[in-house]
Amino acid sequence: MLTDITTDNVTLLRGVGLKATVPRLRVLEVLQSKSCGIDVHQIYLELLESDRGANLSTVYAVLKQLTACGLVDVHWSANRKALYVLRSTGNHAAIATCVSCGQSMELPGDELEEYVRMLVARQGGQFRAFSVDVQVVCAACLQHAGALGKSA
């Protein structure tokens, strides 16, 4: 389901130097409603079904712009079909840092972000960005500690 224009997407487009035009916002909304890649015809059909009007060559042009500015990634399906997916930025990731060796790893933060968005909306606020720091003991350090424990 498509939502109304959000200022989030206007900010997103302006952030990469693009004007927030209606076709760009519509395509972004379709991509945001998908958790996996979607091809250009599916995007076009979604826009038609949502009764907002669409033009296939405009959809192509918008995807080209969004890909060029790094908002959207292209994945190739097994049958060489281009699938478009919103690139998750650093804002969406949770960084886990090992308290023992200091190594950090990136955790996919999409579900967390969705939850935070929901909480923010419930409070009547507007979501802007998201980052989480997680402290862990990494697998290597755990193993090391385990080995020490056995020998002691």
Ligand SMILES: [Zn+2]
């Ligand atoms: Zn560690």
